[in-house]
């Protein structure tokens with residue numbers, strides 16, 4: 001189902017995900033291959049720079065939110081990338097292609113991260 005807002009933009013999908021930061025930490029420790037399967041080299045580089053597991057948790061949550069918005073996605077999550085522009089705003093690439101039709105929002109709490117994704121198209 002699609003929802004027309006004002007005749008110019010159509011929302012085609014939404015998704016959200018909430019994740020415990022500890023849970024992601026445990027997965028990384030138990031399954032090191034998870035890192036390369038789910039995150040791009042740029043994301044792994046940024047994770048090392050920030051030295052903060054919550055960064056990985058937020059990216060994982062954002063990817064899951066995007067998969068929900070897309071309804072169907074059957075590839076490794078590493079092909080979905082969430083980077084930040086100069087203002088700190090997150091943006092999305094899939095297979096290295098910028099996807100301005102997918103917008104994500106991320107937020108942190110002490111133990112949890114939350115992410116939303118909206119998939120839209122210009123009519």
Ligand SMILES: CC(C)(COP(=O)(O)OP(=O)(O)OC[C@H]1O[C@@H](n2cnc3c(N)ncnc32)[C@H](O)[C@@H]1OP(=O)(O)O)[C@@H](O)C(=O)NCCC(=O)NCCS
Pocket residue numbers: 055058084087088089090105106107108109
């Ligand atoms: C950007 C801002 C909203 C982040 O809010 P926060 O409560 O500090 O942090 P949250 O955990 O909720 O969100 C952090 C995420 O916000 C997102 N974010 C950062 N800058 C953003 C921007 N310009 N636009 C959209 N999203 C942004 C990022 O995804 C970031 O996580 P990431 O760096 O891992 O990608 C806030 O720092 C800010 O700059 N607010 C502007 C208003 C302001 O300056 N108020 C103070 C004067 S009263």
